[in-house]
Amino acid sequence: MLPPVFGVLFDGIAYGMLLFLLSVGMSVTLGLMNFVNLAHCAFAMFGAYVTVVLMKDFHWNFFATLPMAFAASALVSVVIERILYRRLYRATDLDQVLLTIGLAFMSVAIAAWFFGTTQQPIAVPSYMRGSIGFLGLNLGIYRLFLVAVGIAVTVLLVLTLEHTRFGAQVRAAVDNQRMARGIGIDVDRTFAITFALGSGLAGLGGALAIEIVGLDPQFALVYLVYVLIIVSVGGLGSIAGSFAAACLIGVSDIAGKYYVPQLGSFLIYLVMVAVLMWRPAGLFGRR
Amino acid sequence: MSAVALSARGLQKSFGSLAVARDINIDLPVGARYALIGPNGAGKTTLINLMTGLLTPNAGQITLGGEDVTALRPQARVKRGLARTFQINTLFAGLNPLEAVTLAVCERRGIADRFWQNIAGNKDAIEEAYGILARLKLGDACYQTTRELPYGRQRLLEIALALATKPKVLLLDEPAAGVPVEESGEIFEVVASLSDELTLLFIEHDMHVVFRFATHIIVLVGGAIFTQGSPAEIAADPGVREVYLGTRKHG
Amino acid sequence: MTTLDASRALTPQAYMQGLSRWQPIEIIFWLATLLPFWLFPTYLSLASQIAITALFALSLDLILGYAGIVSLGHAAFFGFGAYSAGIFSKFAWSEPISGLIAAALLTGLLGYASSFIISRFRHLTLIMITLGLGLLLKEAANSAHWLTGGSDGLQGVSIAPVFGLFKFDLYGRTAYGYSLGVLFIVFLFARRLINSPFGLALRGIRENFVRMPAIGADSRAHIRKVYTISAIVAGIAGALLAQTTQTVALEVLSFERSADVVVMLVLGGAGRLYGGLIGAAVYMIARDQFSGIAPQYWYFWIGALLVMVVTLLPNGILGGLSKLLKRWSRR
Numbered sequence: 001m002l003p004p005v006f007g008v009l010f011d012g013i014a015y016g017m018l019l020f021l022l023s024v025g026m027s028v029t030l031g032l033m034n035f036v037n038l039a040h041c042a043f044a045m046f047g048a049y050v051t052v053v054l055m056k057d058f059h060w061n062f063f064a065t066l067p068m069a070f071a072a073s074a075l076v077s078v079v080i081e082r083i084l085y086r087r088l089y090r091a092t093d094l095d096q097v098l099l100t101i102g103l104a105f106m107s108v109a110i111a112a113w114f115f116g117t118t119q120q121p122i123a124v125p126s127y128m129r130g131s132i133g134f135l136g137l138n139l140g141i142y143r144l145f146l147v148a149v150g151i152a153v154t155v156l157l158v159l160t161l162e163h164t165r166f167g168a169q170v171r172a173a174v175d176n177q178r179m180a181r182g183i184g185i186d187v188d189r190t191f192a193i194t195f196a197l198g199s200g201l202a203g204l205g206g207a208l209a210i211e212i213v214g215l216d217p218q219f220a221l222v223y224l225v226y227v228l229i230i231v232s233v234g235g236l237g238s239i240a241g242s243f244a245a246a247c248l249i250g251v252s253d254i255a256g257k258y259y260v261p262q263l264g265s266f267l268i269y270l271v272m273v274a275v276l277m278w279r280p281a282g283l284f285g286r287r
Numbered sequence: 288m289s290a291v292a293l294s295a296r297g298l299q300k301s302f303g304s305l306a307v308a309r310d311i312n313i314d315l316p317v318g319a320r321y322a323l324i325g326p327n328g329a330g331k332t333t334l335i336n337l338m339t340g341l342l343t344p345n346a347g348q349i350t351l352g353g354e355d356v357t358a359l360r361p362q363a364r365v366k367r368g369l370a371r372t373f374q375i376n377t378l379f380a381g382l383n384p385l386e387a388v389t390l391a392v393c394e395r396r397g398i399a400d401r402f403w404q405n406i407a408g409n410k411d412a413i414e415e416a417y418g419i420l421a422r423l424k425l426g427d428a429c430y431q432t433t434r435e436l437p438y439g440r441q442r443l444l445e446i447a448l449a450l451a452t453k454p455k456v457l458l459l460d461e462p463a464a465g466v467p468v469e470e471s472g473e474i475f476e477v478v479a480s481l482s483d484e485l486t487l488l489f490i491e492h493d494m495h496v497v498f499r500f501a502t503h504i505i506v507l508v509g510g511a512i513f514t515q516g517s518p519a520e521i522a523a524d525p526g527v528r529e530v531y532l533g534t535r536k537h538g
Numbered sequence: 539m540t541t542l543d544a545s546r547a548l549t550p551q552a553y554m555q556g557l558s559r560w561q562p563i564e565i566i567f568w569l570a571t572l573l574p575f576w577l578f579p580t581y582l583s584l585a586s587q588i589a590i591t592a593l594f595a596l597s598l599d600l601i602l603g604y605a606g607i608v609s610l611g612h613a614a615f616f617g618f619g620a621y622s623a624g625i626f627s628k629f630a631w632s633e634p635i636s637g638l639i640a641a642a643l644l645t646g647l648l649g650y651a652s653s654f655i656i657s658r659f660r661h662l663t664l665i666m667i668t669l670g671l672g673l674l675l676k677e678a679a680n681s682a683h684w685l686t687g688g689s690d691g692l693q694g695v696s697i698a699p700v701f702g703l704f705k706f707d708l709y710g711r712t713a714y715g716y717s718l719g720v721l722f723i724v725f726l727f728a729r730r731l732i733n734s735p736f737g738l739a740l741r742g743i744r745e746n747f748v749r750m751p752a753i754g755a756d757s758r759a760h761i762r763k764v765y766t767i768s769a770i771v772a773g774i775a776g777a778l779l780a781q782t783t784q785t786v787a788l789e790v791l792s793f794e795r796s797a798d799v800v801v802m803l804v805l806g807g808a809g810r811l812y813g814g815l816i817g818a819a820v821y822m823i824a825r826d827q828f829s830g831i832a833p834q835y836w837y838f839w840i841g842a843l844l845v846m847v848v849t850l851l852p853n854g855i856l857g858g859l860s861k862l863l864k865r866w867s868r869r
């Protein structure tokens with residue numbers, strides 16, 4: 001028999017996996033181009049609404065919508081990157097913040113226009129709903145599924161980064177952009193692909209998040225704060241860092257709300273400020 | 288042998304596996320006119336960054352006028368009389384030269400934190416700044432935004448900013464970098480006209496200029512001092528020629 | 539062209555003097571702020587809100603516009619000032635000016651303490667730290683229900699007449715006069731600061747952070763100082779809000795308030811003394827005019843505006859105007 005603290009830990013890690021999917025793309029694009037994309041969660045929200053529409057209006061199976069959520073978010077992000085972001089790579093932090101938060105604001109309004117401000121309920125297949133007992137703990141099946149997806153994505157990302165040509169280019173560009181350009185890596189193209197992949201993962205994360213946290217137009221802003229916290233705590237450009245930070249923040253948030261609910265989100269902000277005070281570049285950051 | 292103004296002892300620095308400074312020892316006597324030369328990527332700029340404190344060495348010691356400054360922050364070294372210019376313009380793009388140099392003068396005089404005083408009330412500081420600019424033939428351009436100045440003028444402003452700190456030792460990182468040959472003479476005339484008491488080290492690629500203005504030349508290759516000596520000795524050194532013509536393998 | 543020729547004949551000191559001279563347009567601007575008393579007597583409450591928000595935007599301008607420190611948590615100081623003034627009136631006494639000064643001092647202490655944290659960071663980490671500290675303070679205020687009233691807001695604030703003469707009335711006459719007076723006094727201070735050696739150093743930090751140490755400047759010390767001053771000004775703005783509305787809601791510490799003030803400043807023109815004032819006025823009046831539309835659609839237009847400002851009007855309204863003027867005078 002395990003004490004309930006393990007149940008909280010499990011829920012926290014499952015939640016952390018969601019946060020990881022939402023944030024890993026932003027971390028890598030930040031590390032690559034130093035581009036602050038505050039509209040990142042708008043892409044996640046877009047993926048989530050794709051899933052909702054496909055399920056409600058076209059009666060797709062939940063799992064069949066997930067690849068579509070990924071692809072649609074990736075596609076939209078590339079279009080926006082080409083039209084708007086491209087010219088701001090050399091701009092100041094402030095300009096990047098303003099433009100992208102402007103897009104995030106617009107995405108909230110557009111989502112409200114199309115879907116209203118109410119929560120979007122979706123029905124995941126009934127076999128995902130239950131829970132299984134394990135040493136006296138009740139582990140939600142859907143949460144187990146999230147943990148599996150999170151780990152699978154991490155492994156896939158790490159393998160891609162470590163063992164493919166494209167991965168080597170990304171690593172080189174994050175490491176030292178000047179040098180990478182010098183040895184003939186097309187950093188801009190590498191960035192565009194990474195950006196699309198990251199937004200796609202965010203879209204997937206958004207779709208998977210509906211069951212846990214629900215979906216309304218505020219998603220783009222509420223989860224932006226979480227993503228920013230994870231990115232800065234984990235360290236820019238680090239997949240391992242995002243993973244560790246997502247688990248840390250996921251567990252802190254769930255544990256905080258479980259044990260000291262009156263403090264609200266106090267704990268995660270505290271964790272963030274404390275980590276950054278201790279290591280300004282984040283847990284796994286180098287700069 | 289006169290007193291040493293600035294010296295480096297056993298400086299080491301590497302970026303990852305790339306060693307860009309290997310056991311560097313340099314002594315700059317007071318009033319020196321030294322040139323630092325070496326092929327691209329030799330670590331010349333890195334050496335200036337180490338001496339001025341922009342980079343922290345992995346090992347070694349830097350003394351300024353006999354005082355160990357290795358642990359001091361860059362601004363503290365400037366306060367003690369060590370100034371530098373940058374190879375790539377590092378200017379206040381949105382200020383005009385008068386404002387920029389006045390700022391540097393105010394910082395030196397320790398009045399830059401006075402938020403209750405109108406700057407126009409500091410007549411001395413403004414006039415000192417204008418004097419420096421006029422000496423560098425920037426007087427007529429001093430109300431023009433830095434960003435809009437011709438490139439050659441911007442290079443002179445680099446020097447003006449450094450002079451405003453009233454340095455004892457001045458390190459010039461390719462003062463004429465990117466300036467057409469016809470204009471680079473003008474910049475080095477300015478350098479040559481600086482006070483004899485000022486200790487000077489400059490990086491320069493044009494060997495004509497180096498031989499004309501330097502009394503002593505240090506050759507840096509692959510992060511280490513390859514050789515040093517008077518212009519005549521360096522000119523006669525076949526090794527130096529090889530390094531520059533690239534016939535010798537290094538790196 | 540004429541201005542250029544004239545400036546060539548100037549001595550450097552006279553040139554510097556000219557930069558800080560009062561322009562006729564400024565005097566007209568400040569005289570115009572008195573017009574609402576006669577022209578829009580029913581809008582004085584809004585006018586007082588505008589003056590308060592303008593003061594808040596001015597405080598942000600000092601750090602963001604002049605020193606280039608992007609903060610997404612500046613409401614922390616506004617809110618702290620508001621709560622300080624509210625709680626002061628509740629537990630000490632209700633005289634407003636002393637309450638305002640007390641709130642300013644307390645907020646200054648908070649600003650000074652946090653300046654040691656924020657001066658260590660730059661870029662994204664700085665944005666995150668300011669955001670995190672802001673959210674942290676909000677959560678703290680929320681859970682300190684016994685002191686702040688939590689999400690119910692702080693009740694029971696009552697403020698005595700200003701100078702013992704002017705009671706806070708329903709129409710906002712006193713509120714506007716009081717807020718405007720304080721705004722003007724603080725503006726005079728900010729104007730002097732901008733034209734001081736310290737103001738020049740701040741612009742140096744904004745223009746080139748790397749060069750500053752190379753001219754012997756201790757940028758961190760400068761940043762600590764301006765951050766503290768900015769916190770005090772923001773605290774005064776918050777205190778004004780608490781005193782003129784005689785209540786404090788948790789919203790004073792919200793992220794939205796931090797984001798709104800950035801938007802206003804950028805809209806008006808960051809790094810210009812009047813940028814925050816103009817931005818606040820335009821923003822607040824627009825929001826009042828469009829108060830009928832649901833907040834989420836309001837934010838659509840704010841978002842669109844931001845995208846446009848960044849892509850088309852990089853220096854805000856005032857920047858755009860001065861560019862137009864230059865082009866026009868060149869003809």
Ligand SMILES: Nc1ncnc2c1ncn2[C@@H]1O[C@H](COP(=O)(O)OP(=O)(O)OP(=O)(O)O)[C@@H](O)[C@H]1O
Nearest residue numbers: 176302307325326327328329330331332333334374
């Ligand atoms: N911050 C850094 N990180 C990693 N490598 C660096 C960094 N700065 C310099 N280098 C590398 O160190 C080496 C020496 O650089 P440095 O700028 O000192 O050369 P230099 O002698 O000034 O060359 P040049 O004549 O081109 O100015 C180069 O290979 C450069 O790529």
Ligand SMILES: [Mg+2]
Nearest residue numbers: 331332333374
């Ligand atoms: Mg160099």
